Amino acid sequence: MQDIRHPIEGVIYHPAERAASYLDSGAWMRSSVGDALRATARRLPGKTAFISDEGSLSFQELDEQSERLGAALLEAGLAPGDRAIFQMGTTLETVLALAACYKAGIVPVCSLPQHRELEIGQLIRQSAARGYFVQADFHPSFDLAAFARKMAEGSDTLRHLVVARGPAGEGGLSLRDLIAGMPLAAARRRLAEAPPGLGDVLSFQLSGGTTGMPKIIPRFHAEYLGHALACAGMYKLREDDRFMWALPLLHNAAQVYVLIPVFAMGVSAVLMPRLDLVRMLELIEEHRVTRAVSIGPIAPQLMTYPDLARHDLSALRLFITMSRADRLEAHLGVPCSNLFGITEGLLLGSPPDAPAARRFQTQGCSGCPQDELRLLEPDSEKPVAPGQMGELCFRGPSTLPGFFNAPEANAQAYTSDGFYRTGDMMTAHVVDGVTCYAFEGRLRDNINRGGEKIGCEEVEGLVGAHPAVAEARLVAMPDPVYGEKGCIYIVPRPGQTAPQVKELADFLVAQGLAKYKCPERVEVIDAFPVTKVGKLDKPALKRMIAEKLAGETGAQDQDPGQGSPA
Template structure:
């Protein structure tokens, strides 16, 4: 079937004629994720699919156990096209659960563990989720169990709470127990009636944005499989590659770089529960890792790691990172390249065989031959002149056609000819007859803290609720580890004293804001600088804080 079998109201699907063309040309895979795993499990049944410190799982085991879990989730009452929020860690249970949902047609809402009441509550309402998967033994001091139970109480449309991990409450549903409810034969009999199409929604991914809770981006079985595989091939990966991933698996990057290519290529992937540089480099040695990536603070931490000389990194063919590939390559003596990725459906990068001019001087090109890219004058449809900076806009077989239930965002997200506006500023560079793109900055108002985009308007609204604050403006300040952190400029109430960073953070977390969104510096001002047309001049604030940081570095040296 070309079109979706289980349509979701509010999702804009690809027209049938265009979907047919994508399938016929190979721009989409004519498969579902479940069928792709079944095919790979038949080809390499005993090969390790996922490797963790807690154990590994073969492709056959991954296929069998996810079948059993998928059947149990259906028995529980979840149905194809139902949405389920995921707040889970990096482990084999997470992989089994998300694949089981893919097989059953249940649509994961791919949240991250750091989200709290504000984000999860709004995602629950918008997605109308009926399921909620939660890590019961999450690291750190925050207890996810009572948090999840309160979310369930506040959102009665969430009918099924399922825990992963070892500290689930008594008599609750757990992944481990659900897997045991079926044997492989009964599970496959239960799943036999579940028919899915490559055009069915696979997952609800989240876009970073400027207005608070991320927008929901529907991704689809056939396009997502192809999107990930084009990227993996672009990085010169194959069945013999070994990949290492230390960031959230349920993030779009985790799905595209780590999970999907594992299922399509039949390669092995090493999963880490969190970022630990010494352990990461030890795993590279132990499993002869060939490819790994840094979306956020990993690369700077490696460059600051003093025991690098103790590790054998000779198996690594490529380390790709958001920025500073040149400095990382010099440090680790491994080919490194800059990347660019956006959940809306574009991945740029360059392979280890590319020249240093490409790998270090640009963020690469798309590995998908069907992607179309323009660089436009911001807020226009005029293409910039050669070499000039402009907004990166694209369309292709994986580009989002519309955000889910977000008419206001959709009204400004596209050009008249269907190109998705990224809000990111790039320059185009032609090298050896091919065009590559270099990221220059962002047009929209957010902070990119280690790969997680923080909407400035949302944080400003919450900071302004503090009793001492009259008004607030959040800007991005440079940071050597995370790339950017949030600095909030505040105008105080008359006679008030500014809160400390710790006090403000506690206040914001109590309000339900995720901790990673809390500003990490406060600057008190009498008034915000303004432009000649009377708008708040955030570039002036950024320039001011950058100068302050430079002076503090000089004074401290």
């Protein structure tokens, strides 16, 4: 039984027979996320669920306050199945808002406080969002609540603005006032009237696509619970574990590694609103944190931090990172392992007691026995030979059944027998009888800047609108902290001078692009390199900037007073 109580037009649901088999096998949980949280709160009412420098929430407080907020949102006019934009940071209020939406059947849309007109406008239109949650104090020089009102004025669907950590203002609803104004008993009655079913949509996540139009990935209650708990089992997560999290809470990684294990297992989490490496290490020591994750700049910053020895990290059982776990483990003296995750429904990793070859030289394996993985030759359905690199393709209980309202994308995303094409190149390695996968690179044209994906086509199109630019191509350049940053190669118009980094960023932000997507280096070129068949050779551009950066680094090592070009 799929148990879809609030269907959303445009969502592709898992077929009923397949859903039933996943529930019977235990790959999906027979629970909604809200019910899982309620059960944990009954079992562990006084245990601390979330900790921050501003306070904490016990499981009872988290459950009761999210009940009251969820019911208040329904009373205010939102309905199960409605979508809601989120521009909130890593705070206790964000946790409450997410839990409330999950219980009420309101579908959060993964977005960031850093997103601006371009991204938010697209997400509102694509998702037909009716709700909008903002954190008023996220940035001292940018009024997110005013920005949300402006976006609502241009929308045919947005009706409800919820403001946290600041005045609600005209037409807005205060998150704290909504909680305070809803009695707990009344809230529980209201939420019981039309709760989400096991097969209902839990959230709208986003693909790390290559263009300016991200594809929406629906995730479902029972499916997402099973997905996160299978991953937790693979990592041998225990109820007495305590996570450190300093990255966005709306991302898939936060949901599967932290939020769902807290809600469903009773583990605890320490939240940081912004990454401060020294404070993070102090919190690990103070709260005896046992698990930490680096998806982005955390691990590289740790590698260069000179005062690591003054911090007590003895409670840490595992530090998970995207790559180079061997170097991090040698530096920290803590078990480390590489990871791989894709929002379309696959997580790979290794527990702390796995062999070093598995933890260091691969991204691990899936924790779900029903997941099937293949390595195929690109643009074909032919498996690669053993030991050869191929495109990772997978299908299983949490594999995306289809992007939201995107028939063209869906037609290209799968093999003929339903394996999702990741665009990621991998090699397979058998370690102590377990087949694990090592990440080798990407087929798709995007940049992974500290875990945030930047679609090159989106940025190139906007740069091309600059009056001094004839053509522009964006490529990834290596960066020691973020892994990759964007380098834009520009062919200037005749008689024009290519814009410098700051001028170009000001131009792009004025067009509504999020600042983190702006190129961080400009290279002027007379013509782009091409392949033998006359197509743009982006790998050549990547090699050119990598070699140039390496040469500049070498020159600086020889002459510390020499600066690199702007």
